Amino acid sequence: MRRITVLSGGMGGARFLKGLLHGIREGTLPGVAGDAEVTVVANTADDIWVHGLKVCPDLDTVMYTLGDGIDPERGWGRRDESWSVKDELAAYGVEPTWFGLGDRDVATHLVRTQMLDAGYPLSQVTEALCRRWLSPRFGTALRLLPMTDDRVETHVAVRDPDLSRSPSGRRVVHFQEYWIKLRAAVPAEAVVVVGLDEATPGPGVIDAITDADLVVLPPSNPVVSVGTILGVPRVREAVTATAAPVVGLSPIIGGTHVRGMAEQLLTSIGVEVSAAGVGLHYGARSAGGVLDAWLVDSQDAGDLDRLHETGLAAAAVPLLMTDDAATAAMAGAAIRLVT
Amino acid sequence: MRRITVLSGGMGGARFLKGLLHGIREGTLPGVAGDAEVTVVANTADDIWVHGLKVCPDLDTVMYTLGDGIDPERGWGRRDESWSVKDELAAYGVEPTWFGLGDRDVATHLVRTQMLDAGYPLSQVTEALCRRWLSPRFGTALRLLPMTDDRVETHVAVRDPDLSRSPSGRRVVHFQEYWIKLRAAVPAEAVVVVGLDEATPGPGVIDAITDADLVVLPPSNPVVSVGTILGVPRVREAVTATAAPVVGLSPIIGGTHVRGMAEQLLTSIGVEVSAAGVGLHYGARSAGGVLDAWLVDSQDAGDLDRLHETGLAAAAVPLLMTDDAATAAMAGAAIRLVT
Numbered sequence: 001m002r003r004i005t006v007l008s009g010g011m012g013g014a015r016f017l018k019g020l021l022h023g024i025r026e027g028t029l030p031g032v033a034g035d036a037e038v039t040v041v042a043n044t045a046d047d048i049w050v051h052g053l054k055v056c057p058d059l060d061t062v063m064y065t066l067g068d069g070i071d072p073e074r075g076w077g078r079r080d081e082s083w084s085v086k087d088e089l090a091a092y093g094v095e096p097t098w099f100g101l102g103d104r105d106v107a108t109h110l111v112r113t114q115m116l117d118a119g120y121p122l123s124q125v126t127e128a129l130c131r132r133w134l135s136p137r138f139g140t141a142l143r144l145l146p147m148t149d150d151r152v153e154t155h156v157a158v159r160d161p162d163l164s165r166s167p168s169g170r171r172v173v174h175f176q177e178y179w180i181k182l183r184a185a186v187p188a189e190a191v192v193v194v195g196l197d198e199a200t201p202g203p204g205v206i207d208a209i210t211d212a213d214l215v216v217l218p219p220s221n222p223v224v225s226v227g228t229i230l231g232v233p234r235v236r237e238a239v240t241a242t243a244a245p246v247v248g249l250s251p252i253i254g255g256t257h258v259r260g261m262a263e264q265l266l267t268s269i270g271v272e273v274s275a276a277g278v279g280l281h282y283g284a285r286s287a288g289g290v291l292d293a294w295l296v297d298s299q300d301a302g303d304l305d306r307l308h309e310t311g312l313a314a315a316a317v318p319l320l321m322t323d324d325a326a327t328a329a330m331a332g333a334a335i336r337l338v339t
Numbered sequence: 340m341r342r343i344t345v346l347s348g349g350m351g352g353a354r355f356l357k358g359l360l361h362g363i364r365e366g367t368l369p370g371v372a373g374d375a376e377v378t379v380v381a382n383t384a385d386d387i388w389v390h391g392l393k394v395c396p397d398l399d400t401v402m403y404t405l406g407d408g409i410d411p412e413r414g415w416g417r418r419d420e421s422w423s424v425k426d427e428l429a430a431y432g433v434e435p436t437w438f439g440l441g442d443r444d445v446a447t448h449l450v451r452t453q454m455l456d457a458g459y460p461l462s463q464v465t466e467a468l469c470r471r472w473l474s475p476r477f478g479t480a481l482r483l484l485p486m487t488d489d490r491v492e493t494h495v496a497v498r499d500p501d502l503s504r505s506p507s508g509r510r511v512v513h514f515q516e517y518w519i520k521l522r523a524a525v526p527a528e529a530v531v532v533v534g535l536d537e538a539t540p541g542p543g544v545i546d547a548i549t550d551a552d553l554v555v556l557p558p559s560n561p562v563v564s565v566g567t568i569l570g571v572p573r574v575r576e577a578v579t580a581t582a583a584p585v586v587g588l589s590p591i592i593g594g595t596h597v598r599g600m601a602e603q604l605l606t607s608i609g610v611e612v613s614a615a616g617v618g619l620h621y622g623a624r625s626a627g628g629v630l631d632a633w634l635v636d637s638q639d640a641g642d643l644d645r646l647h648e649t650g651l652a653a654a655a656v657p658l659l660m661t662d663d664a665a666t667a668a669m670a671g672a673a674i675r676l677v678t
Contacts, residue, residue: 052453082423088446092471094453103442107427114391114433132431 001032001213001335005039005244007147008218009225010058011075011259012251012321013042014065016218019327021066021142029332031339037141039208041235043220044122044146045154045193045228048176050099051089053109054116057176058225059126060108062144067133075259078104098181121149123202145208147229148199154224156268157190158182175224184261188268191223196231201238209238216334217248217291219258219319222278223265230290239290245338246292248282249330250275253297253319276303284311293337295319295330313337340371340552340678344378344583346486347557348564349397350414350598351590351660352381353404355557358666360405360481368671370678376480378547380574382559383461383485384493384532384567385514389438390428392448393455396515397564398465399447401483406472414598417443437520460488462541484547486568487538493563495607496529497521514563523600527607530562535570540577548577555673556587556630558597558658561617562604569629578629584677585631587621588669589614592636592658615642623650632676634658634669652676 006017017040023029024036043058057076064070064078071079081102090097101109108129115125123146130144154175160166170189178184209215220226230236239246252275256263263273271281275296283289293313296303301316308314315337321327345356356379362368363375382397396415403409403417410418420441429436440448447468454464462485469483493514499505509528517523548554559565569575578585591614595602602612610620614635622628632652635642640655647653654676660666 051449052456053449082421082442084421084442085424085446085449088443089449092446092450092468094450103421103423103445104427106442106445107424107431110390110392110424110428111431111433117391129431 002036003039003211003213004032004036004216005041005208005212005214006216006218007041007220007226007229008058008062009043009220010046010061013040013058013218013220013225014062014070015075015321016249016327016331017062018065019321019324020216020331021138022324023328023331026328028328030336032335035141037143039143039145039204039212041145041147041202041205041208041229043225043229044148045152045196046175046224047151047153048099048174050096050101051094052113053101053106054113055099055101055109056112056122056126056146059144059146060105063130063133066142067137069133076100077102081105096177096181099176100180121203122146123149123204143204143208145204146202147205147232147235148202150195150199152193152195152199152228152232154228155192155194156188157192159187159189179261184264188264191265191268193228193231196228197233199232201232201234205232206234206238209235209242209244212242212244214335214338215239215242215244215246216331217246217282219249219251219321221251221257221260221262221265222271222281223262223269236290240285240288246285246290247334247338248279248291248294249319249334250278250294250296250300252278252300254299258320274303275300276306279303279307279312279314280310286311293334295334295337341375342378342550342552343371343375343555344380344547344551344553345555345557346380346559346565346568347397347401348382348559349385349400352379352397352557352559352564353401353409354414354660355588355666355670356401357404358660358663359555359670360477361663362667362670365667367667369675371674374480376482378482378484378543378551380484380486380541380544380547380568382564382568383487384491384535385563386490386492387438387513387515389435389440390433391452392440392445393452394438394440394448395451395461395465395485398483398485399444402469402472405481406476408472415439416441420444435516435520438515439519460542461485462488462543482543482547484543485541486544486571486574487541489534489538491532491534491538491567491571493567494531494533495527496531498526498528518600523603527603530604530607532567532570535567536572538571540571540573544571545573545577548574548581548583551581551583553674553677554578554581554583554585555670556585556621558588558590558660560590560596560599560601560604561610561620562601562608575629579624579627585624585629586673586677587618587630587633588658588673589617589633589635589639591617591639593638597659613642614639615645618642618646618651618653619649625650632673634673634676
């Protein structure tokens, strides 16, 4: 197989992609050509306008991670980052103060914002930014596509006991506020993705799924990352219809997420927080879902029977992305499930 | 006298203002009340949009200098500045790379740009920014007013021998490009202030001149700082008509500027580069000009006769702004000329 398309969120997706590309380079992926081309369809629903800047956390996390500009400890933002802009904005007393706007990172947002203001769609802006980060390293073997050029924003309805502020006992906040400011520590009652139903898939997105030899759902958040990508009109249909096998890797290990807030958000949409729960939520293509196969962690081997029953190919292997080789082995195991 | 209005550019004007405020605080200025109020009408014609940010060099230099945020060595931008944003923009290959956009400084421009985008006029934006820098220090004793809320931009026509780029042998560049990128080292043939004729004085500007007890032209650039302020429709008329005395201090000492590019620009508009030349360029109010008095440096004492002949009060004192006390002494000498 030569054309691999990955529907990715931020941190989990980016680490998976790094391992996948490592596996391609090292030739350790079964049946995958050495000149395989990877297309990343990235979530843009957690994008946010902050201090007049357009910030695309998932696009940037993928771009910085694969372009070797990421801070490896935090897993987001730039390596060797400084925070003068953020501190100074706080000194002016302007909100929000909780968003992690690093100085190096600001340059990316300035270039993006200025291009958007000049009328370029996000897909072309992303291509321009990737000319610095990805092209010198991967040439045409790696493309990063926003799921849509339209403005789509995930909001979360949270319980708010402060009735003076929220007479309904409920408040709707941007996903970033829920995640960063509230640390996903308040009960999430619903996820509302503003603009999703009216969005158009970004240029190349549908073709990348339709023409793929393999489609992968990496261990990204099933609700606010992969879920929103699949929610863009025509994307889910393209995944169910593609001739390529579709394989996913569970972001839930031993009943919880490794990093992030998938547990809270799965609960809010009524999905069982388990490897099987997420696999069944995506569902087998033979039963109207999007998956042919679902890879779970070794400690969730007990979930395999339930998955097999619904017509999914499934296996259990170690799923911790400790380094590129381990991640490439995960990718290899996923590919083996559908070949 | 209680109400002092100063028509200021950036560095020279800001240093003068710092000394003036020092003199008020120390009670060393003849006839000036301890609770005197200073209104600064600042040049905005060298403002520039850069990387999508609205930068107002003169407003910021005055604000940072008086608010103790300035870099004292450079005389512009923030103290303890870092340059990550600038370096990263250059790494993306976006122009201009020559503009000095410091990380701390960027926050000011982000706040300003976002407020302008939200529809606030520059005067209100400036007031908001000054709430951090000036209000805590000076209360209502100091106001900073942009000369206009309208977009006005100084451009310079420079000789360009590269005929492949400039078939006319001439090129028109933004003032900042002339000053920072070209270092004022190419012949300037004309100064064109785009938008000046259609500009409206900013809120409070005309009243600040009309109701003043003293109007001061500090040693700022006579062409691209004080010259553009006076060029805003109704401002020159207000200066010629005010009941307050108008006194200026020469930015030319011993036949050249102390810092900046006044010499080149005076030459380009056909004004003699001397203390007398600039004084006569402004002219005596009794003869249709804007000045009652003109203070020159001791080494330009030979210019006094020519100034007196045109009806100007004039004197020669040391004009180097080496520290606040020396600058306050200059201000005192200027005031003595008109009282």
